[in-house]
Amino acid sequence: MRTHDRAPLGVLAGITLRWSATYGALILLGALFLLPLAWMFSVSLQDAQGVFAQPFRWIPARPRWENFAEALGAIPFGRYLVNTTVITASVLLLTLLSCSLVAFGFSRIRFRGRNLLFALCLATMMLPGQVTMIPLYIAYARLGWVDTYLPLIVPAAFGSPFYIFLLRQFFLTIPREYDEAALLDGAGRFRIYWSVVLPLARPALATVALFCFIGTWNDFFGPLIYLNSPEKATLTLGLNMLKSQIIGSGSVQWHILMAASLLVMLPNIAVFFVAQKHLVRGIQAGGLRG
Amino acid sequence: MRRAHAWIVAAAIAAPGCGGGDRGGVEIEYNCPANALEIRTLQKETAEFAAESGIRIRLNPFSGQDKLYAMMAAGKAPDIFYTSSTMRDQLASEGRLLDLRGVSRGDPLVERLWPHVIANGLSADSGWYSLGNWEFTCGVYYRKDLFSAAGLALPDTAWTWETMVADARALTIPPGPGGTGGRYGIFIASHFVETLELMNGARFPRESPLLAIPPESADAYRRYIGLITAGLMPGVLRVQALGMQPAQLLENGRVAMLVEAVPDESLFDAMTEPWGVAPLPRFPGKPPAYFRSASGGLSISASTKNPRAAWEALKWIVTRASTYQPTPVLKDVDFAGGWERRYPRLAGSGFREVWELSRRYPGGDPRYFVRFSSWTSGFILGRLQPLLDQVWAGTLSVDSLVAAVPLINREAGRELEEIARTRTLSEPFRRKIEQALGEVHAPTL
Numbered sequence: 187m188r189t190h191d192r193a194p195l196g197v198l199a200g201i202t203l204r205w206s207a208t209y210g211a212l213i214l215l216g217a218l219f220l221l222p223l224a225w226m227f228s229v230s231l232q233d234a235q236g237v238f239a240q241p242f243r244w245i246p247a248r249p250r251w252e253n254f255a256e257a258l259g260a261i262p263f264g265r266y267l268v269n270t271t272v273i274t275a276s277v278l279l280l281t282l283l284s285c286s287l288v289a290f291g292f293s294r295i296r297f298r299g300r301n302l303l304f305a306l307c308l309a310t311m312m313l314p315g316q317v318t319m320i321p322l323y324i325a326y327a328r329l330g331w332v333d334t335y336l337p338l339i340v341p342a343a344f345g346s347p348f349y350i351f352l353l354r355q356f357f358l359t360i361p362r363e364y365d366e367a368a369l370l371d372g373a374g375r376f377r378i379y380w381s382v383v384l385p386l387a388r389p390a391l392a393t394v395a396l397f398c399f400i401g402t403w404n405d406f407f408g409p410l411i412y413l414n415s416p417e418k419a420t421l422t423l424g425l426n427m428l429k430s431q432i433i434g435s436g437s438v439q440w441h442i443l444m445a446a447s448l449l450v451m452l453p454n455i456a457v458f459f460v461a462q463k464h465l466v467r468g469i470q471a472g473g474l475r476g
Numbered sequence: 477m478r479r480a481h482a483w484i485v486a487a488a489i490a491a492p493g494c495g496g497g498d499r500g501g502v503e504i505e506y507n508c509p510a511n512a513l514e515i516r517t518l519q520k521e522t523a524e525f526a527a528e529s530g531i532r533i534r535l536n537p538f539s540g541q542d543k544l545y546a547m548m549a550a551g552k553a554p555d556i557f558y559t560s561s562t563m564r565d566q567l568a569s570e571g572r573l574l575d576l577r578g579v580s581r582g583d584p585l586v587e588r589l590w591p592h593v594i595a596n597g598l599s600a601d602s603g604w605y606s607l608g609n610w611e612f613t614c615g616v617y618y619r620k621d622l623f624s625a626a627g628l629a630l631p632d633t634a635w636t637w638e639t640m641v642a643d644a645r646a647l648t649i650p651p652g653p654g655g656t657g658g659r660y661g662i663f664i665a666s667h668f669v670e671t672l673e674l675m676n677g678a679r680f681p682r683e684s685p686l687l688a689i690p691p692e693s694a695d696a697y698r699r700y701i702g703l704i705t706a707g708l709m710p711g712v713l714r715v716q717a718l719g720m721q722p723a724q725l726l727e728n729g730r731v732a733m734l735v736e737a738v739p740d741e742s743l744f745d746a747m748t749e750p751w752g753v754a755p756l757p758r759f760p761g762k763p764p765a766y767f768r769s770a771s772g773g774l775s776i777s778a779s780t781k782n783p784r785a786a787w788e789a790l791k792w793i794v795t796r797a798s799t800y801q802p803t804p805v806l807k808d809v810d811f812a813g814g815w816e817r818r819y820p821r822l823a824g825s826g827f828r829e830v831w832e833l834s835r836r837y838p839g840g841d842p843r844y845f846v847r848f849s850s851w852t853s854g855f856i857l858g859r860l861q862p863l864l865d866q867v868w869a870g871t872l873s874v875d876s877l878v879a880a881v882p883l884i885n886r887e888a889g890r891e892l893e894e895i896a897r898t899r900t901l902s903e904p905f906r907r908k909i910e911q912a913l914g915e916v917h918a919p920t921l
Contacts, residue, residue, distance in 0.1 A: 238724045238746055261512040319542065320549045327550035411543050414505070414536040416515050423538055427512045438742070 230254070230445035237440040250441070257446035260439075261424040262417070270420045273338050273409075274402045280342035281349060281398045282391060288345045289353035290379045294365065304354070311347045315407070323411060333414040338405075349394045356390035357383060392464030399457050421450045502782050503532045504789040507554035509539045514799045525792050531785045533793075548572060553777040555786045556793070559606050560772040561596070561841075565683060566850035567775070568599040569905040574776040575603040579787035585795065592838055593805045596770035600683075601904035606773035609794045611804040613834035614671055614767050615738040615826070616640070616662070616757070620750040622647055622732045631733075631754035633829050637675075637699065640733070640757040644708040647732035661708040662733040663715070663725055664700065666868050670842040671735070671767040672696040676759045680842050685849040685892060685912035686885045687856050689878050692762075697867060697874045705870070712868055723747065737769075738830050744819050753826045755833045765839030771846045851895050851909065852888045859884045889916035 224244070229237050231249040257263070292304050326337040360383060368378045384391070406422040413419060419427070428443045458465075510518065515537050522533040536554055541563070547553050559567060567573050576597070580586050586594070589607075597606040616631060623630055626646050631639075644661025651658030664672070676699075678692035703709035710718065710731070718730060723746040726734040736743055738753060758764060774793065776786045794800060802814025812828040822828070841847075844864075848856050863880055866872035889912075895901065896909050 234745065235748070238721065238727070316542075320546050323546035324550040327547075327552050332550070332552060410538050410540060411546060413538055414534075416519075416535060416537055419538070424512070427510070427515065427537060429511070 226444050226448060229441055230257075230448050232441050234439060234441060253441050253445040254449065257428075257442050257449060260442055260446065261427055263421075263424065263446070263449070265417065266419055266421045266424040269335075269418060270403060270422075273335055273420060274399060276335075276339045277342040277402045278395055278398050280339065281346060282395060284343050284345040285349040285394060286353050286384060286387070286391065287379065288350045289357055290383055292350065293354045293357035294362075294378070294383070295375070307345075307347050307350060319411065326412065332412055333418065334412075335418070337412040338408050346398075349398065352394060353387065353390050356387055360386050389464045389467040392461045396457060396461045396465050400454055403454060425450060502530060502785045503534055504556060504780075504782065504786050505534045505536055505554040506789065506793065507536045507539045507544065507557035508793075509558070510535070510537045510799070517799055518797060521797055525789075525796075529788060529792070531782075531789055533789050548777075551779065553779050555777055555780040555782070556774055556790055557777070558772060559775040561683060561770065561846045562848065562850055562853040564597075564605050564772070564775065564850065565599050565905065568601065568603060568605045569850075569902050570900060571902070572778050573603075573605040574778045574780060574783055574786070575605065576607065576776065576787070577604050579776075579783050580604070583787075583791075585791055588795075588806050588808055590805060590807055590835075592768070592770070592840075596841075597773055599905075600908040601902060606775040607790060607794055608770060608773035608805050609800055609803070610769075612737045612739060612769050613830060614668060614735060615753045615755055615830040616733050616735055617726055617743065617747075617751055617753045618733045619726060619729065620752050622659075622729065626732075630752060631757075631826075633755055633826075633833060635754060635757050637757045637759050641703070641708065644703065644733060645706070648708050650707065659729060660710050660731045662703065662735070663709055663722060663731040664703070664735040665722060666700075666712065666864070667843070668735045669697065669700050670844060670847075671756060672700055674765050674767055674839045674842045675756050675762065677762040677765075678842070679765075680840075680847055682840070683849045684847060685852050685909060686888060686915060687848070687860060687881050689881055694874050694878055697877070701867070701870065701874070704868075711870075712865075721746075726751065738827065738834075739815050739822075744821070751825065753830055755830045764833070764837040766834040766837050767842070768834050768838040768840060769843075770841040771843070849908075849912075852891060852912075855888050855891050856884060859887065885916050889913055892916070 228242075228244050228246070230253055231251065232239075232243075232246050232253075233250055236243065236246055288307070292300060292307075322337070323332070326332055329336075331337050331340075364382050364386070365378050368382050373381070404422060405420070406426065409420045409423050410426075413423065416427075425443065425446055428446055429438050508518070515535060518533075518535055522535065526532045539557065544553070544557055553572070559573070564573070593608045593611075594604060596608055597604050599605050618631060620630065623643070628643055628646055631643070640662070646661070647659065648661040649657075649659040673693040673696040676692045676696040678690050678696065680688065704711045715725075718725065720728065720730065721742075722734055722736055723740075723743040725731045726743075727747050727749060729749070735756070755766060774790055776783065776790060780786045795803060795806060802809050802811045804811045812822075812831045815827065816822045844857060844860065845853070847853075859880075863872060863877050867874060867877050892909050892913050896906060896913065901909070
């Protein structure tokens with residue numbers, strides 16, 4: 187009886203120990219990743235001197251919540267938020283439509299040269315942005331698109347190789363029998379795409395949407411190159427304006443910059459929490475089949 | 477789907493930034509990296525300038541070298557933009573910059589500029605391609621309270637390197653067990669070593685195509701390293717471990733003296749302890765020659781449709797726009813006084829004396845990143861900087877660094893030979909490059 191009692195206790199202790207070690211390591215690792223964010227949050231509540239205080243005070247004696255109000259006033263935050271939202275929403279919509287259409291073609295329609303075209307599509311990923319920057323700029327300048335949002339939005343209508351790849355891989359996991367059943371019911375290719383494949387591909391679409399949202403929301407280089415007018419700036423350019431100085435000796439208001447950065451980051455965090463379940467499933471499924 | 481497409485099109489059209497607009501009249505685009513507050517101020521002032529001159533200045537605060545080159549390639553260069561001294565020669569040789577001599581002829585502004593301001597904007601073809609809009613010198617900031625506590629006289633304008641080293645020694649407190657606490661006498665960031673070369677009598681041709689490390693420079697390097705080995709100054713790794721900005725080091729008393737730019741707004745903002753600033757110490761027997769930055773200025777694009785209006789706008793920006801005031805480029809502006817009005821603590825700090833010395837004995841700008849020509853700067857720095865890092869870390873001797881100069885120049889020469897074959901290179905610039913090639917191939921090298 188005594189032996190019988192001891193065995194589960196030992197097993198329980200082993201499990202507890204293993205779990206403690208695992209969770210302890212995960213918490214430690216998580217804390218390590220959260221450290222820069224925590225610093226950012228702490229600085230956003232300090233005054234100008236607090237940023238440079240030694241030793242650094244993680245919890246300020248008097249948190250300055252007004253830094254956030256100052257950050258909102260330091261740049262035309264509302265206007266930049268609208269600009270960024272317009273660009274991000276448009277890019278998101280166009281990306282989801284164009285990439286899923288192309289991926290559907292590559293995964294569902296058999297045609298001569300399909301694999302070659304797919305390889306070519308993937309090969310465009312290998313071109314660094316710096317190589318295409320000047321030719322693209324010249325093209326957009328000739329179209330009269332510089333200092334408009336068109337160079338930032340319109341390319342999304344032509345697909346992105348990474349998202350096409352991700353969606354194609356996911357579409358391959360959807361049994362073809364669904365297509366055949368729909369064909370028997372008289373559905374055309376577009377109906378199958380729209381009513382059969384897309385609803386089943388929600389996790390992959392959510393993954394693409396998340397990547398696309400984060401990439402577009404945080405894009406700095408594109409708006410920097412194509413936008414010229416201050417009133418057309420995006421939030422990332424606005425953040426940079428908090429840092430730039432007309433002459434080299436100006437001082438950066440780090441506490442205001444960090445408060446503004448946190449505000450800009452909030453939608454990213456919110457979207458990630460909403461979509462994280464789909465994100466994991468989408469990546470897992472997208473990576474299963476070649 | 478139709479609805480979705482309609483939405484996209486509607487959104488694209490309705491978006492505030494979609495579709496350009498041409499309001500007509502004389503408009504000058506100014507590519508200026510400015511913060512939001514500066515932009516707001518400039519926007520207000522440019523409206524006033526437009527009302528009095530009829531010239532509208534359109535501000536483009538989103539700048540950078542990549543963007544500038546893309547804009548130039550597309551024939552959309554802004555009318556006014558910043559050029560560093562290292563890119564100016566190249567852009568001038570490609571005919572991308574307006575020679576300011578033409579538009580400024582007979583303009584009274586030219587008489588008001590310090591002569592060196594014009595000299596700094598000249599290129600190899602004697603063309604004037606940029607108007608400086610900012611300058612600074614550097615000095616030794618020090619904590620007055622620490623000097624008083626150590627019973628030391630405060631640094632003055634006549635102090636020497638030896639006095640500075642003696643003061644640093646007196647102010648140094650060795651760290652406690654485990655390397656905690658303690659104080660260093662001085663901190664000079666490695667990018668200020670060039671100013672020590674200057675103080676030690678080294679002289680460099682402007683925008684040189686080749687690298688030179690004269691004996692005065694080598695001596696300055698040794699003195700600099702000597703401060704570290706004597707424990708009077710923290711090395712690079714120690715500074716990184718301390719995790720502080722230079723101004724923090726001084727504010728927190730981890731160093732008693734600090735070489736920094738003058739003026740330095742971030743330092744003025746950060747310091748709460750009593751401080752003063754002295755000029756860089758003189759080297760015995762060497763004539764005074766104080767650092768004066770001249771790394772760049774504002775240029776006008778050769779493709780501007782309104783050169784005269786662009787010049788008027790440029791003049792207004794440099795001499796009247798409040799964000800650039802007080803300007804250091806005009807003879808009739810009290811630069812030091814302007815800063816003292818902005819920061820009353822500067823009065824009596826030594827700031828004015830440091831500034832005036834640099835004006836009286838301008839030694840120019842010997843910094844590595846502006847020392848070399850457009851064509852070889854990146855190449856030379858790419859090879860030199862890793863060696864310098866090793867020298868400051870004590871893993872390479874100064875003699876070995878000096879010995880590497882001919883090899884670096886031979887490699888730079890190969891780059892120059894390539895450039896000399898460029899057809900678009902205009903004659904004065906070609907001559908400059910060929911002259912440098914002659915030096916590379918000379919038997920003494």
